[in-house]
Amino acid sequence: DSNTGAVSYKKIPASGLMEALQIGIGHSIGSIAPKATRDILMKDFSELEIVHFPALGTSTTPAHRCKDFIFKTYAPRAFKKFRKEFSIEADDFLVSLCTHRLKELSNPGASGSLFFLSHDDNFIIKTITRKEAIFLQKLLPGYYLNLTQNKKTTLPCFYGSFLYESMGKTIRICIMNNILPSNIKYHEKYDLKGSMYKRQASNKERMKSSPTLKDLDFLEEHPGGLILQPDLYDDLKRTLERDIRVLESFRIMDYSLLLGIHNISVNKQETLKSRKPNLETRPYSDQEIGYDQDYAKQVLDRIGSKRLKDNWKQDDSIPHGGTLAVNERGEKCLIFLGIIDILQSYRYYLYDRFMSHFLRLTIINYYENGE
Numbered sequence: 001d002s003n004t005g006a007v008s009y010k011k012i013p014a015s016g017l018m019e020a021l022q023i024g025i026g027h028s029i030g031s032i033a034p035k036a037t038r039d040i041l042m043k044d045f046s047e048l049e050i051v052h053f054p055a056l057g058t059s060t061t062p063a064h065r066c067k068d069f070i071f072k073t074y075a076p077r078a079f080k081k082f083r084k085e086f087s088i089e090a091d092d093f094l095v096s097l098c099t100h101r102l103k104e105l106s107n108p109g110a111s112g113s114l115f116f117l118s119h120d121d122n123f124i125i126k127t128i129t130r131k132e133a134i135f136l137q138k139l140l141p142g143y144y145l146n147l148t149q150n151k152k153t154t155l156p157c158f159y160g161s162f163l164y165e166s167m168g169k170t171i172r173i174c175i176m177n178n179i180l181p182s183n184i185k186y187h188e189k190y191d192l193k194g195s196m197y198k199r200q201a202s203n204k205e206r207m208k209s210s211p212t213l214k215d216l217d218f219l220e221e222h223p224g225g226l227i228l229q230p231d232l233y234d235d236l237k238r239t240l241e242r243d244i245r246v247l248e249s250f251r252i253m254d255y256s257l258l259l260g261i262h263n264i265s266v267n268k269q270e271t272l273k274s275r276k277p278n279l280e281t282r283p284y285s286d287q288e289i290g291y292d293q294d295y296a297k298q299v300l301d302r303i304g305s306k307r308l309k310d311n312w313k314q315d316d317s318i319p320h321g322g323t324l325a326v327n328e329r330g331e332k333c334l335i336f337l338g339i340i341d342i343l344q345s346y347r348y349y350l351y352d353r354f355m356s357h358f359l360r361l362t363i364i365n366y367y368e369n370g371e
């Protein structure tokens with residue numbers, strides 16, 4: 001509702017949705033965590049777990065303040081395996097996502113997806129379309145192959161994919177890594193596609209305190225690019241080539257390389273200023289429902305988590321993943337990067353007659369606009 005400033009998605013207020021998602025995710029992760037692991041089988045990629053969450057609760061689900069809802073977990077075993085590959089412990093995952101309110105990112109793309117950030121900044125929840133959710137499921141075996149063969153992959157780390165259904169509305173989400181943790185200040189941020197066509201940030205974007213710029217802006221700022229040490233460059237180039245080969249094999253289009261640049265030299269001169277968060281987050285008002293930590297604590301208790309004792313504090317250490325680079329002025333920088341937005345495939349569009357018609361129209365439009 002634009003008058004009150006409250007954010008909603010498919011007319012479901014974001015705050016209530018968040019609470020239901022946290023309950024659903026908590027239950028899902030908590031119930032798969034203690035199960036014995038075995039090798040992943042092909043059928044695990046298409047598994048779907050469905051749980052009903054009536055507001056009054058059941059013997060296995062908690063009572064809650066949301067409307068009755070259904071929560072589905074896509075490929076629970078496969079995602080558990082992915083989390084293990086990414087060294088994400090179940091209890092850390094739960095503490096990050098389910099014990100504190102999520103932050104809402106006011107920085108989403110043009111698609112209208114909502115983005116939530118875990119309180120400690122480690123995880124991003126993105127709402128995805130039905131098509132994207134179906135595509136993610138089809139992608140999983142290929143994604144897993146890449147994960148095991150290309151350890152340094154820059155593709156998004158997918159930690160889970162879920163569906164929430166309530167009052168006739170369906171919302172699908174995926175959980176992934178945050179490429180730009182906000183305890184680092186980004187002096188520049190780019191969403192790069194390797195194309196020049198309309199790849200310039202809007203004036204509205206530029207007005208933001210931490211805008212996400214595009215290809216043409218990057219070329220203007222860094223006509224000679226950024227300079228990496230030869231071995232780092234070779235490594236990164238090889239990894240990106242391998243990742244892109246996987247994306248191409250799935251006819252994935254419209255993905256971007258998200259790049260955050262922390263300028264160490266400039267930062268030294270800025271030490272007087274206080275650190276600003278890199279992404280704009282909206283604080284909650286008092287009227288909005290607060291998330292009750294009790295349920296998350298119960299789940300942690302059930303899986304025998306040591307995290308229950310104390311450790312609710314967030315770790316303030318500088319995250320790993322930054323790569324040293326130098327810009328044209330010889331200033332030392334740390335760069336953070338990863339590929340994002342990979343769930344749109346051309347192949348699956350073409351299967352759909354309406355969409356293929358639409359695609360032709362946009363291509364014609366594209367050519368008529370002089371490209």
Ligand code: ATP
Nearest residue numbers: 108109110111112113177178179180191212340341
């Ligand atoms: P569109 O399809 O219009 O491009 P979208 O809704 O699919 O938009 P994305 O392109 O996935 O959104 O992301 C939009 C912006 O959100 C990115 O440019 C980036 O600033 C931020 N973002 C997305 N994913 C991540 C991530 N994993 N880590 C950090 N920031 C992210």
Ligand code: CA
Nearest residue numbers: 109254256341
């Ligand atoms: Ca995008």
Ligand code: CA
Nearest residue numbers: 109111341344
């Ligand atoms: Ca997109």
